[in-house]
Amino acid sequence: MQVDDMWYVITDGPMKIQTISTATTSTDDTPKMKEKSRYEWTSEDMRKANLDNVAKDILYKTLDKNMFSKIKSCSPVKEIWEKLTQLCEGNDQTEENKLMVATQKFNNIKMCSIETMTEFDERFSIIVIELSTLGTTCSNREVVIKVMRVLPKEWDIKTMAMRKSKDLNKLELHDLFADLKA
Incomplete structure (x- = not known):
């Protein structure tokens, strides 16, 4: 499961830790989601929230100094991945x-x-x-x-x-x- 979660973070951006909002529902009767406050996070929520950092660390360790200098200004791992894709594969x-x-x-x-x-x-x-x-x-x-x-x-x-x-x-x-x- 962690590999799937990490790939999600790389392709879609950092995970949002959410919970079902009891106050409102959408027009199609599906529950609305709201962001969970940090004090409500479970250990699994903390792990998911940290996946962006873990993925960044893995990518940083695989890059040489030249490639690292080209992506060091990128923040979320999704942005790093997109920049690496552009640099390696082109447009x-x-x-x-x-x-x-x-x-x-x-x-x-x-x-x-x-x-x-x-x-x-x-x-x-x-x-x-x-x-x-x-x-x-x-x-x-x-x-x-x-x-x-x-x-x-x-x-x-x-x-x-x-x-x-x-x-x-x-x-x-x-x-x-x-x-x-x-």
Whole structure:
């Protein structure tokens, strides 16, 4: 429960310690809430009220001096989290630029003649993972065909045989590279 509470504090801000107000109800017959005075707090209320400080402490301990200097003026942990998200992920324009660059890498990739299949596998997989992280997923068929098209000419016979003998819709990328490496 504490992890859920802490994530709530990070994403929604400090918890408000409230109790049901006996004086009034809302128009839809749900009880109105009022802030609990500190002398009414239970130990669980105190723990929840302190979660903002606990979460801040955890974040502070994970940051280097450079990153800490960029967020030290932020007060609630929600504000710190939003600033860190902006610094690390950027805004919508930054994400759009990252996607454009990753798409260009995917479209322009070619296997170099001096590159081993293992090296190409790693380089290609990094681009596919990057695209996926940015929200663009490619079908198995699209990825497999892309690999087959960007291999050097000496791989043409092998890729033609694979196209005829395998179902490219079901062929996974790791299986393709395993076959090519063999």
